Amino acid sequence: MITVSDHRAANRFEAHEGETLAGFATYTRTAELVAFLHTEVDPAFEGRGVGSELARGAIEAVQAEGLRVLAVCPFVSGWLARHPQYSHLEYRSSSRVTD
Structure with a gap:
């Protein structure tokens, strides 16, 4: 079984299978x-x-903390695209460039 935890000191979420870091x-x-x-x-x-x-x-x-998601990583971006139920969490800049 895979467990996911936030390792804030390392600025990363980690996936473990038992004691083994899987990703x-x-x-x-x-x-x-x-x-x-x-x-x-x-x-x-x-x-x-x-x-x-x-x-x-x-x-x-991230959702449980009331924050938004900015998917710079192509894997996370692709995952979000395949799971539209999370699209409301995607951060989009409200500023627009005008001519």
């Missing part, structure tokens, strides 16, 4: 949002849904 998603945090920068799954765990569990757990943790 992580690095982030930077502001008062408004969590920007996901990079996701990595150990090759020994690839193809087992670890990345999806990691993304879901991390995004749900």
